[in-house]
Amino acid sequence: MSDDHxxxxxxxxxxxxxxxxxxxxxxxxxxxxxxxxxDGLDAAELAASCVALADDALVSAQRLAExxxxxxxLEEEVALANIGLDLLGQARLLYARAGQVDGTGRDEDxxxxxxxxxxxxxxxxxxxxxGDFAFSVVRLLALSSWRLAHFERLAAHPDPVLSAIAAKGxxxxxxxxxxxxxxxxxxxxxxxxxxxxMRTALERVAPYLGELFTAYDVxxxxxxxLRQVTEAGGLPMPVYRPLPGCGRAGEHTEHLTPLLAxxxxxxxxxxxxxx
Amino acid sequence: MVSVLTDVRRARHIAxxxxxxxxxxLTLADLGVLREVSLAPDGTVVASLTPTYSGCPAMAxxxxxVAARLAAxxxxxxxxxxxxxxxxxxxxxxxxxRRKLTEHGIAPPGAAPRHxxxxxxxxxxxxxxxxxxxxxxxxxxxxxxxxFAATSCKALWRCRACLEPFEYVKEI
Numbered sequence: 001m002s003d004d005h006x007x008x009x010x011x012x013x014x015x016x017x018x019x020x021x022x023x024x025x026x027x028x029x030x031x032x033x034x035x036x037x038x039d040g041l042d043a044a045e046l047a048a049s050c051v052a053l054a055d056d057a058l059v060s061a062q063r064l065a066e067x068x069x070x071x072x073x074l075e076e077e078v079a080l081a082n083i084g085l086d087l088l089g090q091a092r093l094l095y096a097r098a099g100q101v102d103g104t105g106r107d108e109d110x111x112x113x114x115x116x117x118x119x120x121x122x123x124x125x126x127x128x129x130x131g132d133f134a135f136s137v138v139r140l141l142a143l144s145s146w147r148l149a150h151f152e153r154l155a156a157h158p159d160p161v162l163s164a165i166a167a168k169g170x171x172x173x174x175x176x177x178x179x180x181x182x183x184x185x186x187x188x189x190x191x192x193x194x195x196x197x198m199r200t201a202l203e204r205v206a207p208y209l210g211e212l213f214t215a216y217d218v219x220x221x222x223x224x225x226l227r228q229v230t231e232a233g234g235l236p237m238p239v240y241r242p243l244p245g246c247g248r249a250g251e252h253t254e255h256l257t258p259l260l261a262x263x264x265x266x267x268x269x270x271x272x273x274x275x
Numbered sequence: 276m277v278s279v280l281t282d283v284r285r286a287r288h289i290a291x292x293x294x295x296x297x298x299x300x301l302t303l304a305d306l307g308v309l310r311e312v313s314l315a316p317d318g319t320v321v322a323s324l325t326p327t328y329s330g331c332p333a334m335a336x337x338x339x340x341v342a343a344r345l346a347a348x349x350x351x352x353x354x355x356x357x358x359x360x361x362x363x364x365x366x367x368x369x370x371x372x373r374r375k376l377t378e379h380g381i382a383p384p385g386a387a388p389r390h391x392x393x394x395x396x397x398x399x400x401x402x403x404x405x406x407x408x409x410x411x412x413x414x415x416x417x418x419x420x421x422x423f424a425a426t427s428c429k430a431l432w433r434c435r436a437c438l439e440p441f442e443y444v445k446e447i
Contacts, residue, residue, distance in 0.1 A: 164362070
């Protein structure tokens with residue numbers, strides 16, 4: 001194979017489908033990883049943690065991908081798509097791990113395409129519609145700050161696979177949080193209009209922050225980051241309060257079902273298809 | 276019959292020469308994603324690869340390429356393993372890899388950030404980071420235009436001296 005024609009050779013017919021990175025029928029992203037579950041670990045609990053973190057990432061990736069062709073500038077479109085791609089990669093690894101430990105042997109496609117909204121365990125903040133750029137920035141700031149803090153702790157998890165996925169994710173999430181934080185400061189400290197939109201976005205995100213803090217104790221760290229960013233951007237610190245319902249228990253807003261309908265439509269119309 | 280030692284060396288050499296699908300001027304060895312090539316007692320060649328980013332779509336392509344090259348070289352039993360831990364860092368790009376990136380107009384990464392134990396600090400100061408020299412003209416008068424680019428591992432920069440945009444492999 002000529003090194004110059006990697007993409008041409010991709011377009012040729014192959015008996016070996018492993019080279020296809022798009023569509024259904026993905027190969028296992030944990031291919032060749034030692035998948036033994038250590039003794040003494042609660043497999044059901046481990047699988048539930050993986051699914052919740054994967055659902056956050058998959059739903060976020062779908063929302064970020066919706067910015068493609070709609071972002072304010074090409075650079076932002078590329079950035080948001082890249083962040084979504086990192087999260088999609090994390091979701092694939094986590095779904096694969098969940099399928100190995102929950103006893104069902106499901107692959108990543110089974111989790112992503114063949115579960116309904118009430119089976120999803122993502123926080124509701126991830127599924128809210130994109131709104132304007134300010135809302136997407138504030139949401140990304142909140143979600144990436146929480147996920148980074150949580151993944152840092154998971155890097156010491158007794159399950160070696162989850163711990164490795166988390167250690168890798170920390171590096172990616174550091175870039176995501178940096179991107180969101182810099183935009184939050186720039187918009188907060190920008191024009192009267194950008195400042196107004198940031199205040200509105202903070203108010204809209206605030207009710208959903210409590211849900212992020214229910215499961216894992218990284219609240220202080222996330223609050224410290226939000227305080228640092230809002231102070232730098234001349235913005236008020238969002239005040240969060242409990243909101244009825246919980247995405248982690250499968251209780252979602254009306255926005256998740258349409259998101260999944262679009263995400264799952266092709267896979268469900270052609271359940272046996274690979275391409 | 277060649278000795279086992281020679282054989283594993285040859286297998287390693289073949290795997291090392293496989294080009295990266297996204298940065299084809301680099302081999303997998305240059306990029307630092309080929310962790311190990313060994314021979315199992317039953318004669319299977321075991322090649323271990325590590326993904327650069329979790330979502331890197333080139334990973335499946337790399338696995339298929341390594342397996343195909345080893346098979347073409349006569350190794351009948353080949354196994355490709357994924358190693359997630361420790362995670363890949365841009366520090367593993369070899370000196371030869373850095374030179375090749377520069378020759379192709381892509382600025383190589385600086386040293387990966389290291390944090391003490393505890394939360395990853397968020398730095399919001401406007402202090403500019405160390406300048407990335409332009410890979411075309413060498414000028415230090417460059418600026419970042421976007422921290423994200425055509426692939427996960429790169430950022431977009433431009434040179435204010437020669438006015439050319441260029442890509443920069445991010446430190447991670």
